[in-house]
Amino acid sequence: MEIRIEPHTLLQAAKRGVSVAEIEEALRSGVELPAKHGRRACAKVFEFNGQWKGRHFPQKRVEVIYIVQNCVIITVTVYCYYGEWRERP
Numbered sequence: 001m002e003i004r005i006e007p008h009t010l011l012q013a014a015k016r017g018v019s020v021a022e023i024e025e026a027l028r029s030g031v032e033l034p035a036k037h038g039r040r041a042c043a044k045v046f047e048f049n050g051q052w053k054g055r056h057f058p059q060k061r062v063e064v065i066y067i068v069q070n071c072v073i074i075t076v077t078v079y080c081y082y083g084e085w086r087e088r089p
Helices: 007-016 020-029
Strands: 002-004 031-033 040-052 055-069 072-083
Touching (some): 020 055
Antiparallel strands (some): 055 072
16 A cells, blocks of 8 residues: 655654654554544554663654555654563554
């Protein structure tokens, strides 16, 4: 399915430390999550092992909120949480 990443999503991704590749990977192979207002969500945990805002984190969890229209995934926004997860997502 085609993925269209909206400008708002790109802006939020830049603020939250998420790459376009991570957004696409979360959408392709992430775990489905419940979402509000008829939207969908996917989450995926990525190895990070780096610094974010002065603290070290081993992983980051990327959650993409999206809709599907005419067989196209259209992103709404993206969230990123830094930490460590035993099980994935």
